[in-house]
Amino acid sequence: MSGIGHLAAGFAAKPVAPQAPLWVLLAASETNELLYFLFTAIGVEQKVVTTMDFNQGVRHLTSSSNPWSHGLFMSIVWSVLAAGIAFLVYRNRRTAGTIGLVVFSHWGLDFLMHSNLPLFFDGSPLVGIGLENSGPGFIFITLLDLGLIAGGITIYLATRKRKTTPVNTRSKNQFSITR
Ligand SMILES: [Zn+2]
Secondary structure (H helix, E strand, O other), X not given: OOOOOHXXXXXXXXXXXXXXXXXXXHHHHOHHHHHHHHHHHOOOXXXXXXXXXXXXXXXXXXXXXXXXXXXXXXXXXXXXXXXXHHHHHHOOHHHHHHHHHHHHHHHHHHHHHOOOEEOOOOOOOEEOOOHHHOHHHHHHHHHHHHHHHHHHHHHHHHHHOOOOOOHHHOOOOOOOOOO
């Protein structure tokens, strides 16, 4: 339930939250997806089975809605939780808030893409624009994904040049200067 466009939020967030390593921000942007893999592995959620063709877009062959990984309510919970953990690690409100927003951005993009995101848990209304559910919509969301990832990487690269010290020369005691 994911497009590459999600990662754009992680790349674009780097200049706003320079304290956080890029991999943390990229992982944050795919939190819902990582939870989906975890929850399907332990049996809390069912695997989503879909077919795709360019006439019809994506068709879901299963009726599962994945409320723990992709519900609106739990996505807010995961975002707040991520921001809380980030605050404990980085002791910086902007970094923590940015990571929370990056986590939530996944749901926002999925809302455009899918039409079966539960508001709360099983049995609650399913929401989403569902661009993936038609041929033209699927092409649009794919182009949007590519545009987003290109934009995110551009922002990341354009703001990266200021940092000249390689990460691996950091001293063990974490007194590196990150500004
Ligand atoms: Zn997703």
